[in-house]
Amino acid sequence: MxxxxxxxxxxxxxxxxxxxxxxxxxxxxxxxxxxxxxxxxxxxxxxxxxxxxxxxxxxxxxPREKIWEALADGFMDELEDRLAELGAGDPREVVRSTVQLFVGDPVVSRRMVRGWEESGLVLDRSPLVQLRRAMAEARTCGLLRADVDTDALAAVVSTSCVGALHRWVAALIDDDEFLANALFALDVALAAAAADPHRDQLLAPLRARGAV
Incomplete structure (x- = not known):
């Protein structure tokens, strides 16, 4: 026995x-x-x-639906490892690393997003968790106003990034545009929530694009 x-x-x-x-x-x-x-x-x-x-x-x-979900989980595991190595506390680095992960394996990531019925949730795990932390850290450091709900801010950015992801999957935008769209959504959110002493700093990326 x-x-x-x-x-x-x-x-x-x-x-x-x-x-x-x-x-x-x-x-x-x-x-x-x-x-x-x-x-x-x-x-x-x-x-x-x-x-x-x-x-x-x-x-x-x-079944097949679960295969796509399992591939998405694998993507997010890899992203978590990348962000852990970077010690990413910068919201821009979280967004940049997420986009680079998808464009780095375009065939697999496109098929995964097309095949998975719940692909709108693909960024709900690692990048959203990391983005929430990075936004909260930015508020703690005084970059963002103290009254800002950083979880809600991160959710808005994540939704915009999912939209950019689906446009990229449909080949409506290229790799560079995917990154630019995702960072634009982040920059708009950060500028809107900027604390007064850092407003010019957080508006700078939008001014560089001619968006303001």
């Missing part, structure tokens, strides 16, 4: 095996998307590339 420690170790090993197979499945999905951007990626093709059974794909990820 197994001891409690042995059962715990066995359970931990099972979870590690599941995590490795899940990683292989998502990596295989990305590879297939990059190889055949316009094709339908079936569970069977993903399973074959990942060297697992179709049932394993379904059990560890779920």
């Amino acid at each position: 197994q001891t409690e420690r042995e059962q715990t170790a066995e359970g931990g090993l099972r979870e590690q095996h599941k995590a490795r197979r899940r990683f292989r499945i998502l990596d295989a999905t990305r590879e297939l998307l990059r190889e055949s951007p316009g094709s339908v990626i079936s569970t069977e093709r993903i399973a074959e590339r990942a060297e697992v059974s179709p049932a394993t794909v379904y059990n560890l990820i779920g």
Whole structure:
């Protein structure tokens, strides 16, 4: 009969095996998307590339909708790692890093956003959390007015960034315009919430664009 420690170790090993197979499945999905951007990626093709059974794909990820969601989670995990390395407390760096993540793997990110029915929520996790923190830090430092609701401000910027993301996915704007649109939304929000001593500083990016 197994001891409690042995059962715990066995359970931990099972979870590690599941995590490795899940990683292989998502990596295989990305590879297939990059190889055949316009094709339908079936569970069977993903399973074959990942060297697992179709049932394993379904059990560890779920149906196709969940595959897109899992890819989005992977994007956000990578973004969290990038921002942690940067120690990003600057709202502009949060927005810039988010855009760079999507344009850095355009085939996968475009298919993910098109395929995921809830893609409007794609920025609700990591970048929004990081942006809230950065906005709150800007208020604490006195850059923004003390009466500003920084969570609401971050949510407005995030909504604008999602809109820019969808325009980029639809090829209505290019990579540079995607970044410019996202930063413009942030700069407008920061300028509107600027504390008096820093108003000129936060208006400067808009003045440089000729927006004010």
